[in-house]
Amino acid sequence: MKITGAEIFVESLKKEGVEVLFGYPGGVIIPIFDTLYDEQKIRFVLARHEQAAAHAADGYARATGKAGVCIATSGPGATNLVTGIATAYMDSVPVVAFTGQVKTTMIGSDAFQEADITGITRPITKHNYLVKDVKDLARTIKEAFHIATTGRPGPVLVDIPVDVTMGSAEFAYPKQINLRGYKPNTDGHPLQIKKVAEAIRQARRPVIYAGGGIILSNASEELRTLAEKTSIPVTTTLLCLGGFPSDHPLSLGMPGMHGTQAANLALTECDLIVAVGARFDDRVTGKLDAFAPHARIAHLDIDPAAISKNVKVDIPVVGDARRTMEQLIAVVEPRKRNGWNDRVDAWKQEYPPTYVPSDAVIKPQYVVEQIYEATKNRETVISTEVGQNQMWAAQYYKFSRPRTLLSSGGLGTMGYGFPAAIGAQLGRPDAVVFDIAGDGSIQMNIQELATAVQERLSVNIAILNNGYLGMVRQWQDLFWNKRYSATDIEVAPDFVKLAEAYGAKGIRVTDPGKVREAIEEAIATDGPVILDFVVDREENVFPMVPAGKPISEMIGGLA
Amino acid sequence: MKKHTISALVENHFGVLASVAGLFSSRGFNIKSLSVGETEDPSISRMTIVAKGDDRILEQVMKQLNRLVDVIKVIDMTVQDYVDRELLLIKVSTSKAARSEIMEIVHVFRSRIVDISPSTMTVEVTGTEAKINAIIGMLRPFGIKEIARTGKVALLREVKG
Numbered sequence A: 001m002k003i004t005g006a007e008i009f010v011e012s013l014k015k016e017g018v019e020v021l022f023g024y025p026g027g028v029i030i031p032i033f034d035t036l037y038d039e040q041k042i043r044f045v046l047a048r049h050e051q052a053a054a055h056a057a058d059g060y061a062r063a064t065g066k067a068g069v070c071i072a073t074s075g076p077g078a079t080n081l082v083t084g085i086a087t088a089y090m091d092s093v094p095v096v097a098f099t100g101q102v103k104t105t106m107i108g109s110d111a112f113q114e115a116d117i118t119g120i121t122r123p124i125t126k127h128n129y130l131v132k133d134v135k136d137l138a139r140t141i142k143e144a145f146h147i148a149t150t151g152r153p154g155p156v157l158v159d160i161p162v163d164v165t166m167g168s169a170e171f172a173y174p175k176q177i178n179l180r181g182y183k184p185n186t187d188g189h190p191l192q193i194k195k196v197a198e199a200i201r202q203a204r205r206p207v208i209y210a211g212g213g214i215i216l217s218n219a220s221e222e223l224r225t226l227a228e229k230t231s232i233p234v235t236t237t238l239l240c241l242g243g244f245p246s247d248h249p250l251s252l253g254m255p256g257m258h259g260t261q262a263a264n265l266a267l268t269e270c271d272l273i274v275a276v277g278a279r280f281d282d283r284v285t286g287k288l289d290a291f292a293p294h295a296r297i298a299h300l301d302i303d304p305a306a307i308s309k310n311v312k313v314d315i316p317v318v319g320d321a322r323r324t325m326e327q328l329i330a331v332v333e334p335r336k337r338n339g340w341n342d343r344v345d346a347w348k349q350e351y352p353p354t355y356v357p358s359d360a361v362i363k364p365q366y367v368v369e370q371i372y373e374a375t376k377n378r379e380t381v382i383s384t385e386v387g388q389n390q391m392w393a394a395q396y397y398k399f400s401r402p403r404t405l406l407s408s409g410g411l412g413t414m415g416y417g418f419p420a421a422i423g424a425q426l427g428r429p430d431a432v433v434f435d436i437a438g439d440g441s442i443q444m445n446i447q448e449l450a451t452a453v454q455e456r457l458s459v460n461i462a463i464l465n466n467g468y469l470g471m472v473r474q475w476q477d478l479f480w481n482k483r484y485s486a487t488d489i490e491v492a493p494d495f496v497k498l499a500e501a502y503g504a505k506g507i508r509v510t511d512p513g514k515v516r517e518a519i520e521e522a523i524a525t526d527g528p529v530i531l532d533f534v535v536d537r538e539e540n541v542f543p544m545v546p547a548g549k550p551i552s553e554m555i556g557g558l559a
Numbered sequence B: 001m002k003k004h005t006i007s008a009l010v011e012n013h014f015g016v017l018a019s020v021a022g023l024f025s026s027r028g029f030n031i032k033s034l035s036v037g038e039t040e041d042p043s044i045s046r047m048t049i050v051a052k053g054d055d056r057i058l059e060q061v062m063k064q065l066n067r068l069v070d071v072i073k074v075i076d077m078t079v080q081d082y083v084d085r086e087l088l089l090i091k092v093s094t095s096k097a098a099r100s101e102i103m104e105i106v107h108v109f110r111s112r113i114v115d116i117s118p119s120t121m122t123v124e125v126t127g128t129e130a131k132i133n134a135i136i137g138m139l140r141p142f143g144i145k146e147i148a149r150t151g152k153v154a155l156l157r158e159v160k161g
Ligand SMILES: Cc1ncc(C[n+]2csc(CCOP(=O)(O)OP(=O)(O)O)c2C)c(N)n1
Pocket: A385, A386, A387, A388, A389, A390, A412, A413, A414, A415, A437, A438, A439, A440, A441, A442, A464, A466, A468, A469, A470, A471, A472
């Protein structure tokens, strides 16, 4: 029996186990929405901007480990997805984005609401498709999910012209995938694994540098086993926070620009880096020439193109983070603590993250600490916006479980956190969800309050309200003679009234003594809450490595 | 900077050429020539790309090419033994007097005259880049009106038994 393209779309999604779909309708995509109208198994969540639909799909994916799915109409709907897709691409998040397209016969004619979205998204998707024949639709969807979720995950876009969704074909969801150009390696080469084990045996000052690949491949257990078997200190990047317990004795915390002194000194002094699922991003390495000058580098990564891209790798291992670490654990000799471990521990003691507390004004770091205290014994997901808020969340929330931090690392997208929190809450209904936000970033997707209210989601937004585009102001403060060009945003809405206008709850906090109680109130409240924490305006994030400097040269925050 | 000849077997779909070209351009890598055509399997095309660049960047580009779902196989011919050919069509101004001289050159280069008019001759040449450049050099004094070159195509040599 033949069914329509729109029906094939919905049936295919069900075959993929999709439970939530984020999106926004428009002309050419009406046939799909018409089919969704009667669909019971898939929960459709109407965002208020397509960018937010893409971020919500991303947040859902990061929080659950499943593919996140979003859909938008052609032209402006599709182009609005772009920032969300690029965000997912930079952080290797499995997102499948569907867009409507004008009729196949009108493609290329500058038709109403036509945009060449496969052309536009080519550099920011793992792969994309324009479906020209309804007979190819089911197979394309199957491939899209497969590509998005396997190997190094990433976003895949499927562009579907309206005559394809209106057309009809026999529906048989393919069982097999045949992609001769796509066969990701999962197991590491045994010989290379042996070389890593041997390098660990010889090393006197080893460090494990763990990245987002740990979370993506669910390898936290293996990371811990490897670290404990070899007593190697572990530094976890922003995208790996929670992938290794931050209170573990071997944990060094985050490396890089706003990382810990201990992690940066360890990377600088070490004689071996075992990098797993990380990509030597410039925010981590600082000045490349001065990065890890004494170290041999072993790099375990699923993506051959990530190896030796920024730094020359001595021992490459291509494979899945979990699998390759399993292989490594099996052959590596146990290693005992030595003087290096003592040195590293001394750095940790000497340079803990610190700030000057205050009774008079709320310190943003204090807010993060209090959110941690209030949520540490419950299932919690934290998302962040971008800027100082993001770094304070990374520094002061003690992440201990994977998939508890959602943050735009690679692209650094302001406006990511709130829709990502919505996605996370839908994927993990029992979790307490907080978006740690800046007053600038939150205004980039504030319209999603309507989505959260409509879906009755108890997402909490904690605005660290400094009246500034704080991180940019901090650079101006430190490196541009305090010339605060275009960073003062004190002209802002009253966030409490704004929350109320949307039918949510708003709480303003100006007294440090009231911080905790407001957080508890938000957690206890059904439905979305905005906590407007009016914080010390000119607080800076320390320690800090100035851009282009070696990571051993940190300024500020020294004990 | 070295010149590299890269051979890529790719799915014979629309959009593949754009992805491949995009990879080179987004990394500031200049393509010197590129030729695409079907292979013995009509669902697969072969792209032969000649590009100049730093070895490290080239290694990155090869890895990035391999990462594309529609790319089946990538070979850097330059590190192996291979044969390559290029096709040239060249239109030269001729006077009656010069014609026989041009025909002599054409003969020496084992090329062919494929079109002739009272004031021009069009010559077809296949060969290596060096040969193509040599004949262009020989014909230049007569006045070159137009040139079309295909860019290189290449295949690995079989190992001799
Ligand atoms: C979409 C986008 N535009 C611009 C930037 C550059 N940027 C980085 S941090 C920042 C300031 C963020 O301000 P706010 O959200 O108030 O956070 P704060 O740093 O004050 O905590 C800006 C403008 C960005 N990261 N993303």
